[in-house]
Amino acid sequence: MNRISAFLLSVFLLMACVGNKSNKEQEKGNGLDGDVLAMEEASTVIAGEILNRKVYPHIKEVKLTIPGFDGDETVFTTVIDDSGRFSFRFYPKTQREVQLYPIEDILVVQPGDSLYVVKDFKDIGVTSFYGDGAELNRLVSEFNIRYLGRYPTDYQQRYLAYKNACDHERSDIYQRLVEFQEKQACPDAFNNWANKRIELDYYSALFDYSLQYGLRTKEVLTDTTDYFSFLDELEANVDNSIVMSGYFTVSKQYMQHRLKENPFNSIIDKDEAARQQMEALYSGAQNSYLAQFVLSSYLNIYLHANQTDMLDQNREWINSRLDDPFLRNTLQARYDRVQAFKNNPKRTSDALLNAVGSMENTGNISLQSTEETNPLKQIVTTNPDKVVYIDFWATWCPPCLNYMQRSRQEAAELTEKGVVIVYVCILSKKNHWQSTINDLNLSGQHIFLDNKASQSVRKQVGFSGIPYYLLINKKGIIVDYGNHLQLQNQDVIKHIEQLLNE
Numbered sequence: 449m450n451r452i453s454a455f456l457l458s459v460f461l462l463m464a465c466v467g468n469k470s471n472k473e474q475e476k477g478n479g480l481d482g483d484v485l486a487m488e489e490a491s492t493v494i495a496g497e498i499l500n501r502k503v504y505p506h507i508k509e510v511k512l513t514i515p516g517f518d519g520d521e522t523v524f525t526t527v528i529d530d531s532g533r534f535s536f537r538f539y540p541k542t543q544r545e546v547q548l549y550p551i552e553d554i555l556v557v558q559p560g561d562s563l564y565v566v567k568d569f570k571d572i573g574v575t576s577f578y579g580d581g582a583e584l585n586r587l588v589s590e591f592n593i594r595y596l597g598r599y600p601t602d603y604q605q606r607y608l609a610y611k612n613a614c615d616h617e618r619s620d621i622y623q624r625l626v627e628f629q630e631k632q633a634c635p636d637a638f639n640n641w642a643n644k645r646i647e648l649d650y651y652s653a654l655f656d657y658s659l660q661y662g663l664r665t666k667e668v669l670t671d672t673t674d675y676f677s678f679l680d681e682l683e684a685n686v687d688n689s690i691v692m693s694g695y696f697t698v699s700k701q702y703m704q705h706r707l708k709e710n711p712f713n714s715i716i717d718k719d720e721a722a723r724q725q726m727e728a729l730y731s732g733a734q735n736s737y738l739a740q741f742v743l744s745s746y747l748n749i750y751l752h753a754n755q756t757d758m759l760d761q762n763r764e765w766i767n768s769r770l771d772d773p774f775l776r777n778t779l780q781a782r783y784d785r786v787q788a789f790k791n792n793p794k795r796t797s798d799a800l801l802n803a804v805g806s807m808e809n810t811g812n813i814s815l816q817s818t819e820e821t822n823p824l825k826q827i828v829t830t831n832p833d834k835v836v837y838i839d840f841w842a843t844w845c846p847p848c849l850n851y852m853q854r855s856r857q858e859a860a861e862l863t864e865k866g867v868v869i870v871y872v873c874i875l876s877k878k879n880h881w882q883s884t885i886n887d888l889n890l891s892g893q894h895i896f897l898d899n900k901a902s903q904s905v906r907k908q909v910g911f912s913g914i915p916y917y918l919l920i921n922k923k924g925i926i927v928d929y930g931n932h933l934q935l936q937n938q939d940v941i942k943h944i945e946q947l948l949n950e
Contacts, residue, residue: 492557494548495535496565498528503569504550510534513547515693517748518700519912519930520782542774544691551575554592555585556641556690587638595624596645599653603660607675610657618650640689647685648694654678655701676705686738688772699741706732706742722758723765730769737772744775751782753932754790759783797926823895823905827870828924835947836868836920837935840911843876843884848915852888855935862935863891865948870895874902874914921947 494512501507507528514522526534540546543558551567552575561580568574573593577585597620600613625642628634634642654676658669669675682702686695710728729746733739747766750758759766770776789796827836841848852871859869869892873881881896897905909918909929917933919940920926927947933940 489539489541490560491537492540492559493535493537493562494546494555494557494565495563496533496551496567498532498534498551499566499568500570501528501532507550507569510536510551511547511549512536512538513549514538514540515545515547515696516778517696517745517752517782519752520748520778521912541777542691543689545693547693552585552589554588554693556588556637557581584635584637584641587632587634588641591625591628591638591642592645595621595628596649597621597624599649603657604664607657607661607669607672610661611654611675611678614650614653618646621646641692644685644690644692645694647681648692648698651678651682651698652694652701655698655705658705683733683735683738686735686741688737688774691774695741696745699738699745702733702738703729703742703745719758719761723762726762726765740770740772740775743770744779747779748782751779751786753930754786754928756783756786756790793927794925797920797924822908823872823897823901824908824918827893827895828920831868832924833922834866834868835922835944836870836918837862837933837944838870838872838918838920840872840874840905840909840914840916842874842914843880845914849884849888851915851934851936852890856888856890858935858941860891862941862944865945867944867948868893872897872905874905875899919944919947922950 498507498510509525509527512524512526514524516522524536524538526536528534540557540559543556546555546557547553548555548565551565555563555565557563558581563581563585564578565585566576566578575586575589577583577589597617599617600610602610602613605613625646629639658672658675661667661669679702682698686698706729707725710732726743726746730739730743733742743766747759750756770779824838827838839848839852841852843849863869871885871890871892872895873885874897876896878896878898881894885894906912909916911929911931913931915934916931917929918926919928919933928943935941
């Protein structure tokens with residue numbers, strides 16, 4: 449397996465073990481070719497109040513999450529005031545799903561909406577809605593809570609048996625939808641949302657099985673033509689009438705399936721391999737919007753790894769295929785943030801480490817921290833003139849332990865060359881941490897953070913899934929970050945060796 453395939457496989461298999469990341473809302477961006485793409489810029493307001501807060505006094509804030517591609521979810525947080533009220537203003541750019549925690553798992557909003565939401569903690573099963581989209585969101589809330597089902601999780605059964613069980617569950621959900629529609633005056637907007645939600649949950653369950661079966665049984669699925677016949681249905685059920693949260697999940701799963709079914713020639717160079725993969729993914733879907741969503745999911749892999757070269761080299765080809773304004777602007781905003789970091793990593797690093805008093809947003813890292821809750825600054829200041837590699841992990845996180853074990857040799861070799869490798873354990877029990885590091889027998893420095901310090905450093909750095917890594921040069925500047933920096937990746941080793949020679 450060559451470097452690019454190893455990199456992509458590691459991204460596919462890396463399972464996030466912690467919750468969502470927090471970013472500021474993306475600003476409107478230029479198209480990938482530099483031309484501004486017209487989109488709705490009307491703001492949307494979601495406000496509301498919580499009654500009987502004393503029932504759950506520990507809940508002091510509300511979070512608005514805007515789904516996105518991996519690592520690019522946007523989370524707003526606001527404090528609930530003394531009267532129980534809260535408010536958000538944002539720019540959704542198109543009709544889409546958002547989440548309002550701890551009030552609703554799904555809200556449907558569009559540019560220009562003004563929605564007021566009331567939740568009574570004495571009756572948490574009911575939410576009241578007022579204003580734009582009130583009736584639509586009332587129906588969404590009721591159907592989501594009471595009528596949606598659960599797909600099977602027995603991933604060791606044979607694939608057609610699993611698919612039959614999913615088919616049966618989907619049929620039951622549709623029957624419940626019919627019964628729901630007979631009792632309610634359901635507008636077209638709700639029916640469109642409900643059908644898409646049911647179908648996307650179904651597709652996601654089927655895609656997930658193909659991965660989970662192999663992990664659990666160590667067997668490779670063969671002759672699965674009948675199983676993947678649902679791909680034709682997927683083509684027919686994806687459109688740009690609403691951006692569903694499930695689009696981001698299913699487009700990634702679809703991409704993984706296509707790449708697995710059509711591996712590229714491993715002897716060609718990685719740039720040509722990437723071009724071939726993009727072409728295969730785009731041409732594999734007959735539905736233009738689905739093809740663009742899958743292509744965007746693929747491009748996001750590189751942006752998630754702070755890499756822009758591949759997009760720059762294929763800019764003309766990408767622009768000729770990616771013409772949906774929402775997808776173009778979403779990728780452009782992510783591209784701009786990565787490029788800004790690459791052009792001036794010291795600005796981000798200084799703010800993160802509190803070397804200067806800046807609280808300016810970088811788009812990828814939350815800069816709010818104090819010296820008392822900033823173990824990163826202590827790591828840098830106690831290792832002057834050293835290349836430092838930081839690995840955030842937890843004792844209960846299988847991918848963390850797997851990568852640590854597999855990279856033991858590389859870590860030891862880098863330590864001999866003068867690299868300081870620091871393993872920072874978060875959100876774990878101290879006795880479990882001590883026994884785990886003894887079992888792993890790893891070289892390097894080990895730091896344990898209690899739950900309060902763990903939450904603080906997660907907010908400070910802005911990461912969600914673990915393992916997560918930081919790479920710091922001899923000047924104490926963070927030059928790369930993300931969950932792509934596994935030591936098994938030879939490009940990462942090469943980068944570290946370049947830093948040693950600077």
